[in-house]
Amino acid sequence: MSRPKGNRAAARSRRRAVPPLRFTLPTVVLLTLLLTLLLRGLVTNEAFHDARINVSVDKTTVPAALLTGGPVIDARGPGAPRSYRAQDHTMALTFDDGPDEKWTPQILDVLARYHAKATFFVTGSMVVQYPELIRRILAEGHEIGLHTFTHPDLTLQSDRRITWEMAQTQIALAGVAGVHSALFRPPYSSDATALDDLTWPVVKKLADRGYVTAFIDEDTEDWQRPGVDAIVRAALPKKPGAGHVVLMHDAGGDRSQSVAALRILMPQLQSEGYRFTTVSQAIGAGSPMSRASDFQRWEGEAFLYLAHGSVLVMPVLVVLLAVVGTLVFGRFALMLFLSVKHARRTRRRTFSWGPPVTEPATVLVPAYNEQECIANTLNSLTAGEHPVEVIVIDDGSTDDTARIVRELDLPGVRLITQPNSGKATALNTGIANASHDLIVMMDGDTVFEPSTVRELVQPFADPSVGAVAGNAKVGNRNGLIGAWQHVEYVMGFNLDRRMYDELRCMPTVPGAVGAYRREALERAGGMSEDTLAEDTDLTMALHIDGWRVVYAENARAWTEAPSTVGQLWSQRYRWCYGTMQAMWKHRRAVFASGPAGRFGRVGLPLVALFMVLAPLLAPLFDVFLVYGLVFVDAPKTFAAWSTVLLAQFVCAAYAFRLDRERPLHLFSLPLQQLVYRQLMYLVLLQSWITALTGGRLRWQKLRRTGEVDAPVAA
Known part of the structure; x- marks a missing residue:
């Protein structure tokens, strides 16, 4: 017997009324940490401490007998208050505090x-x-x-x-x-x-x-x-x-x-x-x-248990705070040092990858329901300065994506349609049909500048280079969420990737703008469906196979970033979970020798520390910030938090300077640290929950608007 529609609707309503685990569990964790600090502060008389002392001389309401009586006052009951003195030859020693x-x-x-x-x-x-x-x-x-x-x-x-x-x-x-x-x-x-x-x-x-x-x-x-x-x-x-x-x-x-x-x-x-x-x-x-009473004693024992637990936990939290502080400032220092070194090296007049690469490249555009963006994407490619073959792989789109590609009828653009099989399969289909040895991959919501492909393939003049990471930029940056992602992208591509390039352990060639040597793709087995971060998975496989992965700062691509919290959550959840899958898949590289061992002992730990552990512990800054502002020393706490923010601002400003970006969006940085970081923490914690519980995350398509036009000048 089927359930009546009314009952099904009521059941769905009840399910919606219960907050999802991805919100409740991280929120409970943060509140528990804050309450632990608060309880510890009470125990140590740090929280709610009030050192004010009142001074009063008026005695109009005090019974006169008490002012001239003994030191012990019993005002209980309905009668007049009584005072008592110590008996003769008796001293009552009292000890306070x-x-x-x-x-x-x-x-x-x-x-x-x-x-x-x-x-x-x-x-x-x-x-x-x-x-x-x-x-x-x-x-x-x-x-x-x-x-x-x-x-x-x-x-x-x-x-x-x-x-x-x-x-x-x-x-x-x-x-x-x-x-x-x-x-x-x-x-x-x-x-x-x-x-x-x-x-x-x-x-x-x-x-x-x-x-x-x-x-x-x-x-x-x-x-x-x-x-x-x-x-x-x-x-x-x-x-x-x-x-x-x-x-x-x-x-x-x-x-x-x-x-x-x-x-x-x-x-x-x-x-x-x-x-x-x-x-x-x-x-x-x-x-x-x-x-x-027995209940009062049980209540007191429970309070003591929690209080002692908070005291014992506090050193652990302080150590974790020190760890995340060390990671944050260490990452800042390492990024600044290595990014300066990278910029100086690549911007020298004498710097060259080798003879100019002029051979044509195949550009793969996997597309699933990209009707809003696909025209801009293809127009940007055909207006490029480098000879290209463009292959659009329509992965079972249910909208007009394929029709738009056919009607554009652009020269050098081929359309391949297939049943919906996922991005990795679509890219492998494109690789199999590519005519050239240099293969560029991009997303269906991304547009290239005229020079992007040319800049992207130049590092292949070095025969040791197997893949090149381009410079992805947020096109829809006018909104607050877009501005936060813009700051994140500029810092990530101009500091993180420079750092990883100098260390020769680039963890990810972004799906929005990346290039590969066909030989490297074939030796790595192509795009894998083992993880949801197929680009990270492939990049790690290339390192382990001995290929060099580099960064081309001038190969700029403009992408449409998520414009709502829900879309951002879906995207980052997939990225975080996919990165964890890729790290786990290639974990044996830690014990390998040669190039694989170098990546395993340098690249994987850096990814684990900077992309997983540090963001997961970062909310400790905010928990201690709230506790310090409310209960301890607001000026000193604010000064400490401002120091971290200043270091972040210096790094961001330098990244903007490297990328020749206007610093206008840096004003959103303080709010980004207070709000955006908490969102990323929730995403990361949910990814951990999914990983630890053995859950599987399906591909999640983001809704596009097509507001990023082509081409966009740098």
């Missing part, structure tokens, strides 16, 4: 030596980093209070931020030790007399959520490192025998003076009858610690 892997253990050792207890007001970020110290603090009978997660001044934060700071620290405590704490100390706080109209609402708000706030009696100001004696004097009770809550620090810098001061202070006060205990014991209250 920790734990710290170096100083907290030393402080714990001193406390253990004098059988003393203390209260540690910890930050959530430090709890996550040093969970074993939290467990030791609790195991030795000390008390833990909350000091927020990232140590901001809460008077400057929103209610949502305050809630998050406290809740996240509780989650961290639950994950580390399975406990919660109802004791709290605001960052940048002082004694109770410092309560003001901005601090009091925070205290009251947290009291409504079950927190008791602990201020201090004495501040040792040990964070300023005033000296051991000064710290001891500041910690001593101003009234003999009176109980005190004393503030010290076990993190945030060098705390050697604090440790030394404890070794003097504790035996001195113990000899005077003082006992050292926790804040809650000092005021005669119960412990603020409570056991977290």
Whole structure:
């Protein structure tokens, strides 16, 4: 039984509603990287860090009794807030901002030596980093209070931020030790007399959520490192025998003076009858610690697992960023050096490939549904300066391509029609019917300048040359997508191909403009259908067979580049996937000897590094850019990104100068780096997915407009 049409339409609609894997997976990868950086930034107190400190003197809303009361304030419940003092001959040592892997253990050792207890007001970020110290603090009978997660001044934060700071620290405590704490100390706080109209609402708000706030009696100001004696004097009770809550620090810098001061202070006060205990014991209250529920503990453990993972992943990301940075700048340097060398060599008056090549060539034009472009293509060939035979291979076109070729009836142009079999088969048909030993290949959407074929065949004066790569240029460059491709083409053909030419490992003779020696084609087996990048596959085969592949900069061809994102995606997806197929097909060249080994150990690694690995890792620049601009240091981050952009601009400007192009389109370069590069990353990642899953990609025909006319002057 067939499915009703309505059900089929609904099924198609549901399928369209689900984003394709090629979009969702790369997007998920980028978001995961950004969230990993963000989580790591939270753990290290780098992200969302707020160092602002509020200054206020108004106390109109603070209950007067609290300003003259003790340092511990309990404003929970409906009654009037109460304050508490430490009992006589009792000192509550409190340590803020920790734990710290170096100083907290030393402080714990001193406390253990004098059988003393203390209260540690910890930050959530430090709890996550040093969970074993939290467990030791609790195991030795000390008390833990909350000091927020990232140590901001809460008077400057929103209610949502305050809630998050406290809740996240509780989650961290639950994950580390399975406990919660109802004791709290605001960052940048002082004694109770410092309560003001901005601090009091925070205290009251947290009291409504079950927190008791602990201020201090004495501040040792040990964070300023005033000296051991000064710290001891500041910690001593101003009234003999009176109980005190004393503030010290076990993190945030060098705390050697604090440790030394404890070794003097504790035996001195113990000899005077003082006992050292926790804040809650000092005021005669119960412990603020409570056991977290199983779900809260599981939630905390999951958070810790992710947080520690982000910390561990960060060095890997930094290494990868360094790798891609090295590749990018190394490629820039190598391209500039070798392209200058290539330009100087080929532009010398004495430079020559040999005697001028005047023998005629066969130009093959594979065409599939090229009715918009084929007339321009053929007119450009018949107007050329070099004698040519033109063979149009109509590969089963369903439009008027064949009819247009017949009606043009141009001299020297032959038409061969065949059932649709693919570009490689069409080119092999053309090779079999070619009358000459020099064979030029071009696309059906491309136009040549009058001198293109002549310039393209001159390197064949050197008998070692088996193929020549021409200079493909974007004809439809007025739109933004066209401008981006124009910049890419100019850089690729005037820097990349010069570099590869100097290294004698040209990876691709472009299908839009390339020439071959018939003997080289026959020895390589012609155009292969093994990959979707038949031009790259053939070029690699020629290298392995010992032929030299060179670049002719003045052999210019004007092609119609994709004008929409969808068409660009299809084209680059096929290129990327085909290049991967070709590399895999010729992978054994790495272990070969002679010319094949040279290409395998120089050309293939360069293609893998510069055309696969570097573009795949390039989005790390943008992930770190977003993270740095939003969470770390915007000016420094922007400066670093601008340095990369400047290097790119210098290379592009030099490429434009070599190609005698107007630099107008270079203004699209910044946007190209932000948008176009992400698109290429998505394409490359999809190609990897297709390759790893064993998928097969079919030939994808691009829609043409025929807007590139013939001939176009350089």
